[in-house]
Amino acid sequence: PISDNISYLCEKHNTNHNLMKSSIHAIMLTIGLIAPTAANADTVTMRMSDINPKTVIMPEIYGQFAEHLGSCIYGGLWVGPDSPIPNTSGYRNDVLQALRDLKVPVMRWPGGCFADEYHWRDGIGPAKDRPTQVNNNWGGTVEDNSFGTHEFFNLCELIGCEPYLSGNVGSGSVEELAQWVEYITAAEGPMARLRKENGREKPWKLKYLGVGNESWGCGGNFTPDYYANVYRRYQTYCRNFSDNRLYKIASGASDYDYDWTDVVMKNAHSHMDGISLHYYTVAGWNGSKGSATDFTPEDYYWTMGKCLEIEPVIEKHAAIMDKYDAKKRIGLLVDEWGTWWDVEPGTNPGHLYQQNTMRDAMVAALSLNVFQRHADRVKMANIAQVANVLQSMVLTRGDKMVLTPTYYVFKMYTPHQGATPIPLDVATSSMRVRDNRHIDMLQATASQKDGRIAVSLTNLSLDTPMEVKIPTDGKARDIQGSILSAASIDDYNDFGQPEKVTLRPFDGAKSGKNAIKMTLPAKSIVTITFAL
Numbered sequence: 001p002i003s004d005n006i007s008y009l010c011e012k013h014n015t016n017h018n019l020m021k022s023s024i025h026a027i028m029l030t031i032g033l034i035a036p037t038a039a040n041a042d043t044v045t046m047r048m049s050d051i052n053p054k055t056v057i058m059p060e061i062y063g064q065f066a067e068h069l070g071s072c073i074y075g076g077l078w079v080g081p082d083s084p085i086p087n088t089s090g091y092r093n094d095v096l097q098a099l100r101d102l103k104v105p106v107m108r109w110p111g112g113c114f115a116d117e118y119h120w121r122d123g124i125g126p127a128k129d130r131p132t133q134v135n136n137n138w139g140g141t142v143e144d145n146s147f148g149t150h151e152f153f154n155l156c157e158l159i160g161c162e163p164y165l166s167g168n169v170g171s172g173s174v175e176e177l178a179q180w181v182e183y184i185t186a187a188e189g190p191m192a193r194l195r196k197e198n199g200r201e202k203p204w205k206l207k208y209l210g211v212g213n214e215s216w217g218c219g220g221n222f223t224p225d226y227y228a229n230v231y232r233r234y235q236t237y238c239r240n241f242s243d244n245r246l247y248k249i250a251s252g253a254s255d256y257d258y259d260w261t262d263v264v265m266k267n268a269h270s271h272m273d274g275i276s277l278h279y280y281t282v283a284g285w286n287g288s289k290g291s292a293t294d295f296t297p298e299d300y301y302w303t304m305g306k307c308l309e310i311e312p313v314i315e316k317h318a319a320i321m322d323k324y325d326a327k328k329r330i331g332l333l334v335d336e337w338g339t340w341w342d343v344e345p346g347t348n349p350g351h352l353y354q355q356n357t358m359r360d361a362m363v364a365a366l367s368l369n370v371f372q373r374h375a376d377r378v379k380m381a382n383i384a385q386v387a388n389v390l391q392s393m394v395l396t397r398g399d400k401m402v403l404t405p406t407y408y409v410f411k412m413y414t415p416h417q418g419a420t421p422i423p424l425d426v427a428t429s430s431m432r433v434r435d436n437r438h439i440d441m442l443q444a445t446a447s448q449k450d451g452r453i454a455v456s457l458t459n460l461s462l463d464t465p466m467e468v469k470i471p472t473d474g475k476a477r478d479i480q481g482s483i484l485s486a487a488s489i490d491d492y493n494d495f496g497q498p499e500k501v502t503l504r505p506f507d508g509a510k511s512g513k514n515a516i517k518m519t520l521p522a523k524s525i526v527t528i529t530f531a532l
């Protein structure tokens with residue numbers, strides 16, 4: 001296709017793709033090789049007759065992840081009840097409110113790698129009596145265990161989200177994990193008594209239980225065969241007390257490790273409700289991962305390509321799952337995803353504190369689109385991580401908090417939570433990027449709920465606005481919209497400039513008789529909702 005050739009020429013001559021594309025487009029218009037603009041608008045066609053009303057975009061796709069790592073928990077979520085920072089029983093008020101506004105559906109805790117060195121009994125009882133431990137995975141920081149089981153479950157109650165526990169398989173025991181579940185969910189018996197002594201009378205509800213984390217790596221360096229058997233054993237003793245029903249999750253693969261999924265599914269599928277997958281938008285695991293804020297246009301387009309590669313990766317893992325679970329009973333849970341850059345200069349390399357630009361927002365939008373497209377199999381996703389670590393929602397410093405561009409993507413996508421996905425055909429140009437990947441310049445997702453349709457659109461181009469047409473069956477009514485964009489793709493919010501990249505109302509979508517039309521600015525994300 002023409003766009004491929006343009007990409008090739010751009011690469012060959014090191015020329016900006018979109019500038020060259022617009023020039024070639026102009027020449028082709030003049031010599032009559034292509035028709036003028038309206039017919040060339042990028043088009044998003046909603047395939048209403050292909051909607052499967054039984055498929056739901058699980059709100060859990062908008063899940064969060066909080067690990068004992070750097071200042072995610074301490075300083076980010078929890079400052080303790082005696083802190084001068086405004087708090088509710090120890091939880092920062094500003095972060096609590098920000099997370100409530102996002103309608104966070106689920107929070108994964110306490111790790112990550114930390115989970116397989118976490119012993120829950122160290123985190124109960126009076127905080128002053130709790131033992132300390134070295135956080136071996138994350139900078140050797142001394143952990144005082146002042147944030148433990150009660151603090152986590154109370155946080156979930158305050159936010160109104162489901163707790164998702166990641167159990168210790170790597171360095172724990174079957175008994176330890178079984179008793180943790182009992183401590184949390186049993187109404188009577190020795191563990192319930194201990195919980196009551198620690199101030200919580202009523203059991204909590206616990207649905208999501210992860211049996212290990214990255215068991216192929218920091219979670220124990222298991223082979224898939226061995227892990228599958230260990231998984232079967234551990235989950236046997238994690239009981240359903242009273243009316244609590246566990247949703248048991250096996251520790252899954254990273255990225256392209258299809259063998260792990262195959263072996264664990266083959267040997268343990270009848271004992272699980274979900275299996276996880278981790279996929280980071282990262283340049284590689286050895287050496288520099290690149291700066292979060294200082295990057296070239298070429299780096300940016302590469303990032304989009306690497307991010308979008310999560311789609312074929314999910315499809316391949318899902319196809320393996322189909323072999324053992326044709327009815328799609330088992331969920332694929334992408335319980336760690338997001339960008340991973342070098343830490344901010346001058347910060348502890350083990351604390352993974354990184355800035356978050358408009359580029360990260362694009363990664364968030366594109367990834368969420370992919371999860372929604374695969375809503376029949378992807379039942380949860382947890383961005384890494386909620387505060388001050390990797391691609392976070394919020395950054396905190398002392399009593400200050402900043403909402404990141406990624407936060408705003410989660411905000412503008414809330415209409416999709418719990419909605420029915422609408423299959424789309426997207427007609428747009430594509431571009432070849434570094435590592436021989438191709439990216440479509442217009443990305444989209446759509447859903448319907450309660451009589452309204454939500455469409456989210458992303459124009460990946462750094463410099464070219466895009467005319468977009470959405471054919472509709474009749475005239476769309478009551479269009480409402482919001483837009484996230486930035487003057488420059490490396491713009492970010494910081495403590496001195498907290499609202500440089502922020503969500504704004506978008507009134508550029510106009511309804512005609514049988515189509516909605518709009519111009520998407522370069523590097524922008526738009527969500528519109530409307531009735532038909």
Ligand code: AHR
Binds near residue numbers: 067112113114336
């Ligand atoms: O999110 C940071 C780390 O990435 C997690 O602890 C681990 O599971 C993954 O490797």
